[in-house]
Amino acid sequence: MHPCVFIVFSLFLLCLQNTTANQxxxxxxxxxxxxxxxxxxxxxxxxxxxxxxxxxxxxxxxxxxxxxxxxxxxxxxxxxxxxxxxxxxxxxxxxxxxxxxxxxxxxxxxxxxxxxxxxxxxxxxxxxxxVENPQWLSSLSHLKELEVDGISLAKANQWLNVILNLPKLSDLSLDGCELSQVMYPYSSSFLNSSSSSIEFLSLRNNNLTSSMYHWMFPLTSNKLRFLDLSSNMLDGIPKYLGNLCSLESLSFDNNSAVVKVPDFLNNLSSGCSFLTFQDLSIRRSQFTGSLSDEIQKFSSLKYLDLSDNQINGTISEKLWELPLLKKIDLSQNHLSGTISKNIEKSKALYINLSKNPLQGVPFTDHMSNLSYLKQIDLRSCKLGPHFPRWIQKLENLTRLDISNTSISDTVPPEFWKTQFDYLNLSSNNISGKIPDLSSILGNIPAIDLSSNNFDGPIPHLPPRLASLNLSRNKFSGGILFLCQIVDGLLEFLDLSHNFLSGQLPDCLWHFKELKVLNLGHNSLFGRLPPSIGFLIELEVLYLYQNNFSGQLPLSLKNCTKLNFLDLGANKFSGNVPTWIGENLLGLYALILRSNNFFGTIPLQVCQLPNLQILDVSRNNLHGSIPSCLSNLTRIAQEGFLLPPNVHPYTCRFETFALFNLPYPTEEEYVDHAMIEWQGDEREFTRNLGLLKSIDLSSNNLTGKIPHELTNLHELLALNLSKNALLGEIPQKIGQMKKLLTLDISRNSLSGGIPPSMSQMTFLGYLNVSSNNLSGRIPSSTQLQSFQPSSYDGNSGLCGPPLSRKCLGDEESQVLSVVGKSEGDEDLRWFYIGGATGFVTGFWIACGTLLLNHFGRRAFFHFYDSFRNWVYQKVVVFITKLRRISRM
The missing domain is CATH 3.80.10.10 (Ribonuclease Inhibitor)
Known part of the structure; x- marks a missing residue:
C-alpha cells in the first residue's frame, strides 16, 4: 500500500474510532x-x-x-x-x-x-x-478484529486452529508474521471445511509460496470480502478463490514469482466471485502474457491496477466495455499496438497507459467521447508529432500527462482554457509562448513543462501551486511572478537551464512548504534575499552557474533541513560561514566551488556528520587543511546507507478508491552536481548519493597534508591540486584503498612517493605532477600503468613509467668465471639455455605488454576498469538490497 494511502486510511479509521467513542x-x-x-x-x-x-x-x-x-x-x-x-x-x-x-x-x-x-x-x-503459544487467544471469544502485523508467529504452530475457533473474528491482519516458518500439519480436513467468519484477511510480507493455499483454505469462506496476498512469492492463485461469492477486493502486489495473466484470470473467474469482484491490484510483480478477453467476465470490476509488470501484446477491447470500471492502470508494461477505438465505450475516470510502447490513437473522434474521463496518463506512448487536439474536447479532464510522447508542435490556444490541476507536457519538442494562467488552471495545480522549447517570459501563474517545473526551456526575463504564488503550498520549484535574469525577489516567506528550489544555469544576479531563511522545509538549494554575489545571508542558517547545498559557479564572497557546520547538520553535499570565498576553511565543517561531498575548489581560501576533516564519519566509516539524493514531493492529489478520499501522490527529484572527476568536469545524477569526495583544489592553501586524512578509508576522490602545500605525502596514504581518483599536482610537495601507495589497487586516476618529489616510483600494477605525464615536473623521480632510471639500475656486468670444472661449465650452459628459452617464451607472450607502451596501458586499464566495475556493481547491488529490505 502506498504510504500516503496508509496515512489517509489510518486517519479514516481514527475518525471512525472517534465517532464511535463519541456515540x-x-x-x-x-x-x-x-x-x-x-x-x-x-x-x-x-x-x-x-x-x-x-x-x-x-x-x-x-x-x-x-x-x-x-x-x-x-x-x-x-x-x-x-x-x-x-x-x-x-x-x-x-x-x-x-x-x-x-x-x-x-x-x-x-x-x-x-x-x-x-x-x-x-x-x-x-x-x-x-507469540510462542497462541492458546490464550482461545479465551477471546468476543474478538472481532485482530491485527498483529510484525509479531513473529514462527513458533506458534497451532495459531491456525486457534483462529478458526474465534466465532466473531471478522478482520485478521498477519502482515510480516514470519508465517513461512510455521510448521503446518497437512490435513485433508483443511480442504473440506471452511466455517470462518473472516471478512478481511491480510497475509502480506510473509515470504509465502503457493504451498500455503492448503492451510489458507479454511480462512476463506463466502464471507470473505477483502484479501491481501501482497509481497510474497506466490506463483498464482487457487481455483477455490473463484468460488468466494462475496469477494470484492484482491491485492497481489509485489509477488516475485512469474504468473501468466490468462491463468490468473481463469482461476479467479472459475466460480461466482466475478459477480461481486470490484478491485484487483497486481502492481510490481512478474505477470506475463496478454490481457485476454477473460477480463470481460468481471462485470462488477471498478478498479484495475496491473502496473509495473511484464504484460505484452495488445489491450483487450473487452476491457473498455466493462460498465463499472472507474480506474485502469496498465502502466510500465510491454503493451503494443494502437489504442482501440473501443475506448470510447469506457466509463473510466482514470486511465494510465504510460510507459508502454503503444503507438498512440488512430482516430481522434472516439477519444472525444470519453466524457467521464478526469485523468489520463499516456507518458512515453507515441502521440506525436502533432499536438493531440482531442484532449480539449474532454470536458471533465483535470489531470493530463502526455510527457515524452514525441510531440513537435505548438499548443493550441484553446488548450490552455482547460481547468487542469495536474499538467505534464515535459520531454517533448513543444514550442511557443505560454499565456497568462493565473485564472485558468484548477485548484492546487502541479505543472511540468520541462525539457521543451517554450520561450518568452514566464507568465502569471495560479496563486495555489503544488509544484512547478519549467526547467530546460528558453524562458527569459525576470522571476517576479514568484511573489504572486502566495498560498504557501508549493513544495517543488525548478526553473533551471533557461535564460532567466534579474534578482531573486525578497518574497520567499510565502514558500514555507518548499522542499526543492532549483534556479541553476541561468543569469540571475544580486544578493540572496533575507527571506530565504523562511524556507524552513527546504532540502535542496541549487543555484549553480548564475551571477549571484555578496555574502551568504545569515538567515540561511534557519534552513536546517537542507541536505544538498550547491552554490557553485557564482560570485559569492566573504568567509565560508561557520554556521554552515553549526546549523545545517543534515548536509550530505556542500558545494561552493568557483566563487570568491576567502579566509580559512572553518573547523565547524568537520561537525557535519552526514557530509560526504565537500567541494570548495576554485576560491581564494588560505591557511592549512583542517586535520579534523578526518571526523567526517560518513566518509570515514565503512557501510552502505540509502542514497540521500532522492527527494519525494507532493505533485498531485489522487482519490483513494475504497473510501473516495483524496490523498497526495508523490514524485521524486534527484540531485545532480558538476564534479571534477579524473581531470574533467562531469555531471553526477543518480549515482551522486554514492559519491564520497573532497575537493579543495585551486586555492591558496599552505602547510602539510594532514596525516589524519588517511583515516578517511571510504573516500573515493581527493583533489588537493593547485595550492601551495608543503612537506611530504602522508606515509599511510595507502590506507585509503577505496580511492579512485587522487590529484595532488601543482603544489610544493617534497620527498618520495610513499611505498604504501602500491596498495591503492582501485586507483584509476593519479596526478602528482609539478611538485618537488624525488626517489623511485614504487612498483605496483597501478602506479606503472599511468602516463608519464602523471609524474612530470618532479625532477627527482625515477623508475617506470618514467624513462629516467634510478641509481643502481645499470645493467650488471658479466662476472668472470674462474676455476670452474668441466661439469660446472656444462651446468652453466644448461642454465644459460634454460634461461634463454624462458626469456624467448616470455617475450613471445608478454613482449607486447612490456615494450608497447599503449598496449601495456590498455591492458592494465582494462584490468583496473573491470575491477572497478565489479566493485561499483557490488556497491549498487547492496544499496538496492538494503533499500528493499526497509520497504
Whole structure:
C-alpha cells in the first residue's frame, strides 16, 4: 500500500474510532475531556496488561502510563473500556498509529487471555515481539478484529486452529508474521471445511509460496470480502478463490514469482466471485502474457491496477466495455499496438497507459467521447508529432500527462482554457509562448513543462501551486511572478537551464512548504534575499552557474533541513560561514566551488556528520587543511546507507478508491552536481548519493597534508591540486584503498612517493605532477600503468613509467668465471639455455605488454576498469538490497 494511502486510511479509521467513542459517550454518559469513555477496569485485566508490559523491553517509554500504582487501566494509553460489559477492556490499540516511537521486543504473555471481553486487539508494528503459544487467544471469544502485523508467529504452530475457533473474528491482519516458518500439519480436513467468519484477511510480507493455499483454505469462506496476498512469492492463485461469492477486493502486489495473466484470470473467474469482484491490484510483480478477453467476465470490476509488470501484446477491447470500471492502470508494461477505438465505450475516470510502447490513437473522434474521463496518463506512448487536439474536447479532464510522447508542435490556444490541476507536457519538442494562467488552471495545480522549447517570459501563474517545473526551456526575463504564488503550498520549484535574469525577489516567506528550489544555469544576479531563511522545509538549494554575489545571508542558517547545498559557479564572497557546520547538520553535499570565498576553511565543517561531498575548489581560501576533516564519519566509516539524493514531493492529489478520499501522490527529484572527476568536469545524477569526495583544489592553501586524512578509508576522490602545500605525502596514504581518483599536482610537495601507495589497487586516476618529489616510483600494477605525464615536473623521480632510471639500475656486468670444472661449465650452459628459452617464451607472450607502451596501458586499464566495475556493481547491488529490505 502506498504510504500516503496508509496515512489517509489510518486517519479514516481514527475518525471512525472517534465517532464511535463519541456515540458511546452520548448513549452511556460520562467520558474524559476529550469525550472518550474511561471506566475503571477489572483487576485481573489490569494485571494481564501489566504482565504484558513486564515481558517487554520499552526503552522509549511508550507504555509509561501503564503503572502498577494506577488502579484504573482504562485511563492507560491505548486501552479502551466499556461500562456495559462491566468495565471490561474491549479495545487495545498499541500500533504505531496510536503510539509514536515504539521499540518493543519480547514475548506476548498468555495472561492476555484474561481480557475475555476484548473485541479489538491491534499490535501492529510495535517492535520485535513474538507469540510462542497462541492458546490464550482461545479465551477471546468476543474478538472481532485482530491485527498483529510484525509479531513473529514462527513458533506458534497451532495459531491456525486457534483462529478458526474465534466465532466473531471478522478482520485478521498477519502482515510480516514470519508465517513461512510455521510448521503446518497437512490435513485433508483443511480442504473440506471452511466455517470462518473472516471478512478481511491480510497475509502480506510473509515470504509465502503457493504451498500455503492448503492451510489458507479454511480462512476463506463466502464471507470473505477483502484479501491481501501482497509481497510474497506466490506463483498464482487457487481455483477455490473463484468460488468466494462475496469477494470484492484482491491485492497481489509485489509477488516475485512469474504468473501468466490468462491463468490468473481463469482461476479467479472459475466460480461466482466475478459477480461481486470490484478491485484487483497486481502492481510490481512478474505477470506475463496478454490481457485476454477473460477480463470481460468481471462485470462488477471498478478498479484495475496491473502496473509495473511484464504484460505484452495488445489491450483487450473487452476491457473498455466493462460498465463499472472507474480506474485502469496498465502502466510500465510491454503493451503494443494502437489504442482501440473501443475506448470510447469506457466509463473510466482514470486511465494510465504510460510507459508502454503503444503507438498512440488512430482516430481522434472516439477519444472525444470519453466524457467521464478526469485523468489520463499516456507518458512515453507515441502521440506525436502533432499536438493531440482531442484532449480539449474532454470536458471533465483535470489531470493530463502526455510527457515524452514525441510531440513537435505548438499548443493550441484553446488548450490552455482547460481547468487542469495536474499538467505534464515535459520531454517533448513543444514550442511557443505560454499565456497568462493565473485564472485558468484548477485548484492546487502541479505543472511540468520541462525539457521543451517554450520561450518568452514566464507568465502569471495560479496563486495555489503544488509544484512547478519549467526547467530546460528558453524562458527569459525576470522571476517576479514568484511573489504572486502566495498560498504557501508549493513544495517543488525548478526553473533551471533557461535564460532567466534579474534578482531573486525578497518574497520567499510565502514558500514555507518548499522542499526543492532549483534556479541553476541561468543569469540571475544580486544578493540572496533575507527571506530565504523562511524556507524552513527546504532540502535542496541549487543555484549553480548564475551571477549571484555578496555574502551568504545569515538567515540561511534557519534552513536546517537542507541536505544538498550547491552554490557553485557564482560570485559569492566573504568567509565560508561557520554556521554552515553549526546549523545545517543534515548536509550530505556542500558545494561552493568557483566563487570568491576567502579566509580559512572553518573547523565547524568537520561537525557535519552526514557530509560526504565537500567541494570548495576554485576560491581564494588560505591557511592549512583542517586535520579534523578526518571526523567526517560518513566518509570515514565503512557501510552502505540509502542514497540521500532522492527527494519525494507532493505533485498531485489522487482519490483513494475504497473510501473516495483524496490523498497526495508523490514524485521524486534527484540531485545532480558538476564534479571534477579524473581531470574533467562531469555531471553526477543518480549515482551522486554514492559519491564520497573532497575537493579543495585551486586555492591558496599552505602547510602539510594532514596525516589524519588517511583515516578517511571510504573516500573515493581527493583533489588537493593547485595550492601551495608543503612537506611530504602522508606515509599511510595507502590506507585509503577505496580511492579512485587522487590529484595532488601543482603544489610544493617534497620527498618520495610513499611505498604504501602500491596498495591503492582501485586507483584509476593519479596526478602528482609539478611538485618537488624525488626517489623511485614504487612498483605496483597501478602506479606503472599511468602516463608519464602523471609524474612530470618532479625532477627527482625515477623508475617506470618514467624513462629516467634510478641509481643502481645499470645493467650488471658479466662476472668472470674462474676455476670452474668441466661439469660446472656444462651446468652453466644448461642454465644459460634454460634461461634463454624462458626469456624467448616470455617475450613471445608478454613482449607486447612490456615494450608497447599503449598496449601495456590498455591492458592494465582494462584490468583496473573491470575491477572497478565489479566493485561499483557490488556497491549498487547492496544499496538496492538494503533499500528493499526497509520497504
Amino acid at each position: 458511546l459517550v452520548t448513549l452511556r454518559g460520562g467520558g474524559d475531556a476529550n469525550g472518550v469513555i474511561r471506566n475503571k477496569c477489572l483487576d485481573k485485566e489490569r494485571d494481564a496488561l501489566l504482565q504484558f508490559k513486564a515481558n517487554l523491553h520499552d526503552p522509549d517509554g511508550s507504555l509509561s502510563t501503564w503503572r502498577p500504582e494506577e488502579d484504573d487501566c482504562c485511563a492507560w494509553e491505548g486501552v479502551w473500556c466499556d461500562s456495559q460489559t462491566g468495565h471490561h477492556v474491549t479495545d487495545l490499540y498499541l500500533s504505531d498509529a496510536g503510539l509514536v516511537g515504539n521499540s518493543f521486543y519480547g514475548t506476548i504473555p498468555p495472561e492476555f487471555g484474561n481480557l475475555t471481553k476484548l473485541q479489538r486487539l491491534s499490535l501492529q508494528d510495535v517492535g520485535r515481539c513474538r
